[in-house]
Amino acid sequence: MKDSNFLKANNARSMWHPMAHPADSLNTPPTIVTGAHGVRIVDVDGHEVVDAVGGLWNVNLGFSCAPIKAAIAAQLDQLPYYSTFRGTTNDAVIELSEMLRDFFAPDGLERAFYTSGGSDSVETALRLARQYHKIKGQDGRIKYLSLKKGYHGTHFGGASVNGNANFRTQYEPLMPGCHHIPAPYPYRNPFNESDPAKLAQLCLAALEDEIAFQGANTIAAMIMEPILGAGGVIPPHESFMPGVREICTKHGILLIADEVITAFGRTGSWTGSRHWGVQPDFMCTAKAITNGYFPFGAVMIAGSVAEVFENDKTGKAAIGHGYTYSGHPVGAAAAIACLKETERLRVHENAAARGAELFAGLNGLASKYDIIGDVRGGHGLMCAMELVSDQTTKAVIDKSTIARIQDVTYKHGTMVRVSGPNIILSPPLVLTQQDVDTILSSLDAGFQSALA
Numbered sequence: 001m002k003d004s005n006f007l008k009a010n011n012a013r014s015m016w017h018p019m020a021h022p023a024d025s026l027n028t029p030p031t032i033v034t035g036a037h038g039v040r041i042v043d044v045d046g047h048e049v050v051d052a053v054g055g056l057w058n059v060n061l062g063f064s065c066a067p068i069k070a071a072i073a074a075q076l077d078q079l080p081y082y083s084t085f086r087g088t089t090n091d092a093v094i095e096l097s098e099m100l101r102d103f104f105a106p107d108g109l110e111r112a113f114y115t116s117g118g119s120d121s122v123e124t125a126l127r128l129a130r131q132y133h134k135i136k137g138q139d140g141r142i143k144y145l146s147l148k149k150g151y152h153g154t155h156f157g158g159a160s161v162n163g164n165a166n167f168r169t170q171y172e173p174l175m176p177g178c179h180h181i182p183a184p185y186p187y188r189n190p191f192n193e194s195d196p197a198k199l200a201q202l203c204l205a206a207l208e209d210e211i212a213f214q215g216a217n218t219i220a221a222m223i224m225e226p227i228l229g230a231g232g233v234i235p236p237h238e239s240f241m242p243g244v245r246e247i248c249t250k251h252g253i254l255l256i257a258d259e260v261i262t263a264f265g266r267t268g269s270w271t272g273s274r275h276w277g278v279q280p281d282f283m284c285t286a287k288a289i290t291n292g293y294f295p296f297g298a299v300m301i302a303g304s305v306a307e308v309f310e311n312d313k314t315g316k317a318a319i320g321h322g323y324t325y326s327g328h329p330v331g332a333a334a335a336i337a338c339l340k341e342t343e344r345l346r347v348h349e350n351a352a353a354r355g356a357e358l359f360a361g362l363n364g365l366a367s368k369y370d371i372i373g374d375v376r377g378g379h380g381l382m383c384a385m386e387l388v389s390d391q392t393t394k395a396v397i398d399k400s401t402i403a404r405i406q407d408v409t410y411k412h413g414t415m416v417r418v419s420g421p422n423i424i425l426s427p428p429l430v431l432t433q434q435d436v437d438t439i440l441s442s443l444d445a446g447f448q449s450a451l452a
């Protein structure tokens, strides 16, 4: 590795960072992470902190998962790459497909289509949903519905169903035929309704209204996260996703669960859909499928959808979609080892237990600091705090205050993620009680600094 002087002098000089203004990255250079172990990362100055971001919602098993590292190394030796396009496959991806089929059986998902990450998984599901209807002779079903505040990656299809202007405005025009429903977000919503159950019903009524307006027979699919993640961790009322499922079924609209962050235990259940008792038609996964150690994803497909494709005699079901790295043997080997560890450690149970402690601790901080307008969580290890400059008007906090809180929290031992007015926490699922205490005490120091 180059020495720290070189790294600091050239930090952000010759690269652009995702989700950042290039000038900001030059003015406030990013933290240079040079090592990691357990649930901790180490920066170029040797400062070690708990990573409450969990990489990027993906390092569920922490940074020291030896079986995954060994599986990657062994697979690189045995077969570093071969394609799964028509005519060839590999041993690792066959084994993985059987494992995923078992893992997702309670969700009714029986087939996998492999991708290189979350955005690819979203794109795949959107495309296969249209194709499903075409195979059935319903060529007019081409539109998509989604939630405001939803995040579905940054490909053009995903950005078009995305519910946050930050990922849309500078890239318009986006794909036509994408329509958005209000999110079940009790802290701020157009209905001025703070009761989660009542709000869920209002959002479901808005969904019904939009379907009537568009015409059900023009809509291919509704895509949603079981718990809105990047949009600020917004868990809906328990009636919401089952309600969406019911409405979609009634109108012949496919339900795509975007579980790029919620699959594999983060919510305290093995999947977000299972958390709410829902079986989707497609499920997008990525991230924790390899613990973030290899770029990989899988779209899981319901048995009923698979049947339509596999029984087709017209040729319309031939899949004209896929990636060079679909079913990459190294990714598949990583995913096999990751799934074994994920199940062996039963990380969903620890996510639920540690998540409850973290959520309680954050609520404790909220009673101490007026700057915390809303605390969201209570479903595994995904939590957020929305910061405001005024509790009554809910005026959004200024960027410099939240940046200071993040900085001081880091200095006191925890990396947290800031997204707009939100501090988002998505730590590894192997977190201990002591790690939870570290996160809370670091945040306490961060909020103290905002008072100064």
Ligand SMILES: Cc1ncc(COP(=O)(O)O)c(C=O)c1O
Residues within 6 Å of the ligand: 117, 118, 119, 120, 122, 151, 152, 153, 154, 225, 229, 230, 258, 259, 260, 261, 286, 287
């Ligand atoms: C719900 C959801 N969908 C899709 C994506 C996009 O995944 P990727 O960044 O791997 O393309 C993300 C990323 O955070 C996500 O949270």
